[in-house]
Amino acid sequence: MKYHEPRLISFTNAFVVTALYILFFILGSLIISPDRLKDLYLLLYLVVSAMILFLVSFFVFRFTLEKFIYSKIRLIYKSIHNIKRKKDEGRHQRIDSRLLDEVNQEVEEWQLEKSEEIEQLRQLEKYRREFIGNVSHELKTPLFNIQGYILTLLDGGLEDSSVNMEYLRRTEKSIERLIQVVEDLDEIAQLESGQIQLRIIRFDLVALTKEVIELLEMKADKKGIKLACSRQDKPVYVEGDQEKIRQVLTNLIENSIRYGSKKGRTKVSFFDMDEYILTEVTDNGIGIEPEEISRVFERFYRAQRGRATFAKGKGLGLAIVKHILEAHHQTVNVRSTIGVGTTFGFTMKKV
Ligand SMILES: Nc1ncnc2c1ncn2[C@@H]1O[C@H](COP(=O)(O)OP(=O)(O)OP(=O)(O)O)[C@@H](O)[C@H]1O
Ligand SMILES: [Mg+2]
Known part of the structure; x- marks a missing residue:
């Protein structure tokens, strides 16, 4: 936002007043007696009086203008400042000659903040309606x-x-x-x-994966899909809510069967990452279109191909997976290629 500083306006006004004074002075002198303009003392008087007039009118204009503007703006400034102060307690509340600069800056910040908030609310409203x-x-x-x-x-x-x-x-x-x-x-x-209290314990992630695989083997058999676990004998101890992580593995492996190809395979692999272990569930199924990948964790979102393959899905499994892992302060990711397969990976903290 652009605004004219009181200093500039006062300068211009004082300049105009002084110019008019000089003009009238010269015109007056010409009317009375043109010879007077040759008088050096009179010219000196004109210069000094014009300078004094300029300075006095500059300060008078500036003082009146600032007083007027500040009185109008002070209220707006205070309102904005008070709203901002709730988030920004530490900032000073000085109102002085730099007021306009500060108001300008704060209004700009405020406008940006508000438009971001409005955009977020719009998104939330759209999300809520959907x-x-x-x-x-x-x-x-x-x-x-x-x-x-x-x-x-x-x-x-x-x-x-x-x-x-x-x-x-x-x-x-x-x-x-x-x-x-x-x-x-x-x-x-x-x-x-955050109502669910996680029951954090130390457990073997490999053993848990094997249990889940055993339970889902019948379902996989029906589609001719082979389930495998990369690390059979070496345990990996992690920290987390065992039952919730069982749910994560069940949802991911169940998806790999649902959206896997007949006579395909699903492999669960583990990768060491210093303090963390990365677990990946890989299938060679139908895959997910690139433009849909980022949406599969949304509640009720079902990809086109997924819907065509398995009509009964609710589109809630991956939303639960994401929430469980977020509650553990862990991440989940997905990569997929149409006709090649899909990999879902999540991290867990090792202990
Ligand atoms: N391994 C996978 N291969 C291909 N598409 C997948 C895979 N996993 C998930 N998807 C896609 O992501 C969508 C969301 O999965 P999600 O598990 O949330 O829901 P769902 O399986 O449809 O239903 P449910 O709530 O019963 O699990 C699925 O509908 C499917 O389109
Ligand atoms: Mg599912």
Whole structure:
């Protein structure tokens, strides 16, 4: 923002007043007697009086102007300063002749801060709207299914032995899905609000991985996928909540089976990184499009190819993984190539 300093305005005004004075003086002298202008004393008087007039009017203008501007601006300045002071306690609150510079600077800072805040709020609002839309969609589908099955049963299906058991089973499946969505959302909400207390213990990450692999082997077999762990015998002790890390490994390995290719393979590998251990889950499945990679950790986000491969996904597994690892102050990353495969990696602190 540009503004004219009172000093410059006062200088210009004083200059104009003095110029007018000199002009009128000369004109007056010419009218009275042109010869007077040849009088050296009179010229000296003109120069000295013009200088005095210039200085006096400069200071009078400046004083009046500053007083006027400051009185108008002081209130705005104080309001902005007070808002800023809440975040910026240590800063001085001086109001002196550099006031305009400070106001200018503070207004600029304030404007920048506010526009950033507005942008963040806009993003949050967009995110909130999308989130509510996703939740209602996720809940509506199984609810409508349940309603359909029950209505059919009430309309006589209950007595029809060829459909009654099947419809009850499907109702139960839809209820199970509802429970899963609500439980996942509840878990994310608790992790986000920091309500979940992690039970930090020392445990062997390799042994835990082997347990998870054993549990998921049946699922993998159905798709002809081989699950493998790179470090079979050497334990790696880490610090963390064992059950939550079990959930992380389960979600990642389950995804590698869901989105893996038939007769493919999933490998869990460990890499030493000084204080940390990096665990990577690699598959040779469908892969994720580059423009979608950054979004897979968002709640309810499902990549195009993933949705086509496995329709029942909720898009919540990776959001939970990310939250669990963030609660452990650890990171998770992903790299993927279409038609080659995907690798999810996360770190844990060694002990
Ligand atoms: N190993 C993988 N290979 C390819 N795509 C993947 C892989 N893992 C995740 N994705 C993509 O990321 C999306 C989000 O994964 P996420 O685990 O959060 O949800 P989901 O598997 O669809 O459902 P759920 O909540 O039941 O886990 C998936 O829908 C899929 O498109
Ligand atoms: Mg998943």
